Amino acid sequence: MVVVMSPDATDEDVAHVVARVEGVGGEAFVSKGVVRTIIGLVGDIDSFHHLNLRTLRGVADVHRISDPYKLVSRQHHADRSTVWVGREGRQVPIGPDSFTFLAGPCAVETAEQTLESAQMAKSAGATILRGGAYKPRTSPYAFQGLGVPGLEILAGVGEATGLPVVTEVVDARDVPVVAEYADMLQIGTRNMANFGLLQAAGDAGKPVLLKRGMTATIEEWLMAAEYIAQRGNLDVVLCERGIRTFEPSTRNTLDISAVPVVQATSHLPVIVDPSHASGRKDLVVPLSRAAIAVGADGVIVDVHPDPETALCDGPQALLGSELRELAQAVRRLPPIVGRVDAGSLVRTV
Ligand code: PEP
Ligand code: MN
Numbered sequence: 289m290v291v292v293m294s295p296d297a298t299d300e301d302v303a304h305v306v307a308r309v310e311g312v313g314g315e316a317f318v319s320k321g322v323v324r325t326i327i328g329l330v331g332d333i334d335s336f337h338h339l340n341l342r343t344l345r346g347v348a349d350v351h352r353i354s355d356p357y358k359l360v361s362r363q364h365h366a367d368r369s370t371v372w373v374g375r376e377g378r379q380v381p382i383g384p385d386s387f388t389f390l391a392g393p394c395a396v397e398t399a400e401q402t403l404e405s406a407q408m409a410k411s412a413g414a415t416i417l418r419g420g421a422y423k424p425r426t427s428p429y430a431f432q433g434l435g436v437p438g439l440e441i442l443a444g445v446g447e448a449t450g451l452p453v454v455t456e457v458v459d460a461r462d463v464p465v466v467a468e469y470a471d472m473l474q475i476g477t478r479n480m481a482n483f484g485l486l487q488a489a490g491d492a493g494k495p496v497l498l499k500r501g502m503t504a505t506i507e508e509w510l511m512a513a514e515y516i517a518q519r520g521n522l523d524v525v526l527c528e529r530g531i532r533t534f535e536p537s538t539r540n541t542l543d544i545s546a547v548p549v550v551q552a553t554s555h556l557p558v559i560v561d562p563s564h565a566s567g568r569k570d571l572v573v574p575l576s577r578a579a580i581a582v583g584a585d586g587v588i589v590d591v592h593p594d595p596e597t598a599l600c601d602g603p604q605a606l607l608g609s610e611l612r613e614l615a616q617a618v619r620r621l622p623p624i625v626g627r628v629d630a631g632s633l634v635r636t637v
Contacts, residue, residue, distance in 0.1 A: 289353060293305075293327070301345050305327055314336060333354065360522075360554045370557065374452035374471050374635075377636060386628050387627040388585060389586060390415075391418060392414070392418035394600040396420065396439075397434070402442060406445045407449065409591050412615035413619055416452050420455060422435060422457060423600055454473070458485075460482075466492075476499050480500060481504065487515055491521070497525050500529055500543075504531075506550060513556060528542065528547060530566070539564070540564070557585040559584055559585050560576070562575035564604070569606055593607060
């Protein structure tokens, strides 16, 4: 941490800052410039925070040098992590050596629709099935998801197709039941900063897929991941799903640069959701190609056997030619960037 003193700070002001820092066991290194004095602090950053240094007389600014997150930072864990999703006997990796294709319906609507979606996903090469039983809808009048019956359908289809399942949880009270059925808990964009939910998900003993808040900075997103990690759960996968900008052509703006930015600073895997980022099925394939090229650890895509009748997000769901094109992209492109299909690394013990 560095404290920048204002040009009119007195020697007493500087001495007071030094005394406060030393009072909590820190060290202060004073560097006097022609106009300003700066003070470098070494020690426990949390104890410096409690000093409210900005409020001290003569202090112009305080800068932190290290990341505000710890457990999810590469300063804590230098090598990039792999998160394994699934039960004993079949676990799919999401991490730096592989490329993981997750697909499924936006929402679980019926057993038939979920099974058909899962079969489409599997034939296209997906190794993890997605599907929402609790839907965080903007309108309270829109389809809210089937709840527990939806979880039962999803788990049954996962079992039948051999695909681990990821599903969203929107309320901390539902975490135990969702964790009972799901192999991975999803926290959606609207709940990224619901800290009680993050902590409950962190306690559930299952990997967590943490989507980026639609107005969250990367630092805020990683701090949200830190809430989960702090509960002793480092099995967190980040998902870039587009952010709100002034551009109306797409539902959100996919922040493709977030992928390498996150990978440089955090060891957690990061995947991309081109379906929710764009809201348009014609953009899902090009954005998936971009995600693979930029080094994402996977993509998660909406599919539906009949998008016209979908109860949620039909316009972005793939079937037919787009899905075939996507299948080709996720088969051919990852090896070019040095990644193997996650399906070939499945842990069967
Ligand atoms: C979803 O994946 O079903 C979803 C609601 O995504 P997001 O939270 O990114 O909008
Ligand atoms: Mn959706």
